[in-house]
Amino acid sequence: xxxxxxxxxxxxxxxxxxxxxxxxxxxxxxxxxxxxxxxxxxxxxxxxxxxxxxxxxxxxxxxxxxxxxxxxxxxxxxxxxxxxxxxxxxxxxxxxxxxxxxxxxxxxxxxxxxxxxxxxxxxxxxxxxxxxxxxxxxxxxxxxxxxxxxxxxxxxxxxxxxxxxxxxxxxxxxxxxxxxxxxxxxxxxxxxxxxxxxxxxxxxxxxxxxxxxxxxxxxxxxxxxxxxxxxxxxxxxxxxxxxxxxxxxxxxxxxxxxxxxxxxxxxxxxxxxxxxxxxxxxxxxxxxxxxxxxx
Amino acid sequence: xxxxxxxxxxxxxxxxxxxxxxxxxxxxxxxxxxxxxxxxxxxxxxxxxxxxxxxxxxxxxxxxxxxxxxxxxxxxxxxxxxxxxxxxxxxxxxxxxxxxxxxxxxxxxxxxxxxxxxxxxxxxxxxxxxxxxxxxxxxxxxxxxxxxxxxxxxxxxxxxxxxxxxxxxxxxxxxxxxxxxxxxxxxxxxxxxxxxxxxxxxxxxxxxxxxxxxxxxxxxxxxxxxxxxxxxxxxxxxxxxxxxxxxxxxxxxxxxxxxxxxxxxxxxxxxxxxxxxxxxxxxxxxxxxxxxxxx
Numbered sequence: 001x002x003x004x005x006x007x008x009x010x011x012x013x014x015x016x017x018x019x020x021x022x023x024x025x026x027x028x029x030x031x032x033x034x035x036x037x038x039x040x041x042x043x044x045x046x047x048x049x050x051x052x053x054x055x056x057x058x059x060x061x062x063x064x065x066x067x068x069x070x071x072x073x074x075x076x077x078x079x080x081x082x083x084x085x086x087x088x089x090x091x092x093x094x095x096x097x098x099x100x101x102x103x104x105x106x107x108x109x110x111x112x113x114x115x116x117x118x119x120x121x122x123x124x125x126x127x128x129x130x131x132x133x134x135x136x137x138x139x140x141x142x143x144x145x146x147x148x149x150x151x152x153x154x155x156x157x158x159x160x161x162x163x164x165x166x167x168x169x170x171x172x173x174x175x176x177x178x179x180x181x182x183x184x185x186x187x188x189x190x191x192x193x194x195x196x197x198x199x200x201x202x203x204x205x206x207x208x209x210x211x212x213x214x215x216x217x218x219x220x221x222x223x224x225x226x227x228x229x230x231x232x233x234x235x236x237x238x239x240x241x242x243x244x245x246x247x248x249x250x251x252x253x254x255x256x257x258x259x260x261x262x263x264x265x266x267x268x269x270x271x272x273x274x275x276x277x278x279x280x281x282x283x284x285x286x287x288x289x290x291x292x293x294x295x
Numbered sequence: 296x297x298x299x300x301x302x303x304x305x306x307x308x309x310x311x312x313x314x315x316x317x318x319x320x321x322x323x324x325x326x327x328x329x330x331x332x333x334x335x336x337x338x339x340x341x342x343x344x345x346x347x348x349x350x351x352x353x354x355x356x357x358x359x360x361x362x363x364x365x366x367x368x369x370x371x372x373x374x375x376x377x378x379x380x381x382x383x384x385x386x387x388x389x390x391x392x393x394x395x396x397x398x399x400x401x402x403x404x405x406x407x408x409x410x411x412x413x414x415x416x417x418x419x420x421x422x423x424x425x426x427x428x429x430x431x432x433x434x435x436x437x438x439x440x441x442x443x444x445x446x447x448x449x450x451x452x453x454x455x456x457x458x459x460x461x462x463x464x465x466x467x468x469x470x471x472x473x474x475x476x477x478x479x480x481x482x483x484x485x486x487x488x489x490x491x492x493x494x495x496x497x498x499x500x501x502x503x504x505x506x507x508x509x510x511x512x513x514x515x516x517x518x519x520x521x522x523x524x525x526x527x528x529x530x531x532x533x534x535x536x537x538x539x540x541x542x543x544x545x546x547x548x549x550x551x552x553x554x555x556x557x558x559x560x561x562x563x564x565x566x567x568x569x570x571x572x573x574x575x576x577x578x579x580x581x582x583x584x585x586x587x588x589x590x
Contacts, residue, residue, distance in 0.1 A: 023447075024445065024446040024447060025446070025447060026447045027447065028447050028448055028452070028463065028466045028469075028470075029446055029447030029448075029452060029455075030447075030452055030455035030456045030458070030459050030463075030466075031459065032455070032458060032459055033446065033451070033452065033455030033458065033459075034446065034447070037446065081412075085408055085409075085412065088408065090403070090404035090405045090408060091405055091408075108385070108458065109385035110385045110386055110454075110457075110458050111455065111458050113380055113383065113385060113386075113408065114380075114451050114454055114455050114458075116412070117376075117380060117411070117412070117415060117445075117451050118445050118446045118451040118452075118455075120412060120415050120416065121415065121441050121444050121445030121446075121449070121451065122441075122445055122446065124419040124437060124441050125437075125438065125441030125442065125445060127437070128434060128437035128438040128441050129438070131426060131430070131433065131434035131437060131438075132434045132435075132438060135426070135430030135431050135433070135434050136430050138426065138430070138433075138434055138437075139423060139426035139427045139430050139433055139434070140427075142419060142420075142422070142423035142426060142433075142437065143420065143423040143424070143426075143427060146416050146417070146419050146420030146423050147420065149416050150319065150412075150413050150416030150417055150420060151319040151320070151324055151328065151329065151332065151413045151416075151417065152318075152319060152320060152321045152322065152323050152324030152325075152329070153323055153324075154416070156328070156409050156412050156413040156416065157323070157324060157325055157328065157413075159409055160324075160325035160327070160328030160406065160409050160413075161325045162405075163325070163327060163328065163403065163405050163406050163409075164325050164326065164327055164328075168323065168325075171323045171325075174323075175323075
């Protein structure tokens with residue numbers, strides 16, 4: 001999937017990630033681990049989470065772009081870390097990711113495990129750097145990212161549900177996919193000094209849409225758009241919206257989520273731009289399906 | 296190894312860890328992952344890092360004990376996370392830790408991987424919580440912990456060196472063991488509002504001593520004191536001070552490090568108490584060896 005961001009946002013995101021990775025790979029770094037971290041992050045996928053983050057920051061004024069950039073990099077680093085660990089043999093055992101070998105295939109399991117750990121820590125280091133410049137915003141950003149990535153409700157919890165004998169489906173979906181989209185909208189607001197509490201709904205709705213679209217692509221076998229092997233949910237016994245609702249039902253659910261996302265955008269100067277972003281997201285998410293995004 | 300802390304510090308550390316784990320295992324948490332996190336942290340080892348942290352905080356006045364407690368918990372959580380991941384099959388493949396099954400033996404590799412990730416994030420969440428109360432101190436604490444745990448110079452980097460074809464021994468030891476002791480002294484100072492830049496030397500010296508003591512125990516086969524299998528360094532081809540210097544040379548190195556640690560304590564009201572802690576540490580580190588700790 002190509003980038004969702006316009007060229008300006010895209011440049012900001014890639015530059016912020018490059019700066020963070022350059023620091024992590026600095027003097028005295030073990031070189032192969034540093035390489036494995038770069039392999040995990042660059043070149044990226046759609047960068048959808050940091051794009052949403054920066055779009056919300058812009059809608060809220062983006063008066064401290066260096067803080068928003070750090071937040072965007074932190075969020076994408078956590079996402080990349082989760083992909084590295086999820087691909088490992090004890091989870092999906094995926095050979096490829098974004099059209100190239102997964103990190104453990106390219107560098108071995110030990111370095112994949114460490115690359116994931118190091119990316120998680122690098123994400124928080126980016127926020128610490130922001131906090132040294134703007135302590136109150138930094139503290140908020142850190143708390144949002146920790147809650148949406150850890151336990152009991154973040155992406156670690158989401159992945160953890162897959163190891164439970166009985167699964168709480170609502171908690172699973174909220175944590176597994178929606179959490180980092182909630183992080184995107186809330187961190188975008190917090191980075192710009194706005195109230196993050198107005199923004200979780202937009203993230204949750206986009207996350208819901210994203211999960212259903214991912215389920216559709218997995219079930220319909222669009223490996224190119226997915227950038228990873230298809231049919232994994234069925235093989236790994238994971239819940240999938242297409243199995244639960246059928247293709248048409250899943251498409252309807254996707255449309256509802258996107259309409260809900262647009263309806264949930266708080267009133268702000270950048271409202272129109274954000275609506276456009278959600279519509280663009282919809283087209284990118286499921287390119288082969290006719291998706292109505294206006295309710 | 297029993298706790299190094301006096302009963303008051305020990306109670307503070309355990310209470311702070313229990314509070315953090317209770318939050319992580321809160322409503323909607325996948326229960327087995329929450330259990331695996333507790334298994335990794337409680338009951339603990341010597342809690343040497345948070346004990347040093349709180350001792351330095353006290354030496355610096357400890358005017359915000361809730362901030363020091365959060366810092367102590369965060370540091371111990373990162374340490375426990377590193378033990379969980381280091382024990383996994385792609386690293387040491389250790390069956391036991393602290394006298395009970397390692398996390399991956401008890402809960403499987405998937406949950407061990409996630410428990411480690413979740414503990415890392417929980418550590419930063421504790422600091423985010425501190426940062427919401429004291430934003431400037433929180434930002435400093437976060438930066439110190441990120442630097443000493445991630446790349447290029449933290450414990451992830453230290454572990455990463457073991458996967459390199461050529462090892463930078465100085466960087467390896469600095470990152471692998473000393474980093475979290477530097478974190479202990481610097482975070483103790485920062486938590487109490489003192490200047491962390493005066494404190495890295497004490498941590499580095501204690502870390503050096505700790506590494507040599509660990510090497511001695513591994514080589515001399517004191518599995519009880521170590522709480523994990525012995526002879527692993529030789530088996531895993533890891534550098535070990537006993538191989539490099541012989542037993543007597545390693546003991547001399549240990550004594551030098553401890554004398555250096557005592558000499559490096561910055562002038563502060565709690566100086567005498569800190570000296571006593573370093574001496575106690577020495578006796579605990581190598582109970583079977585006669586260690587002179589006064590130069």
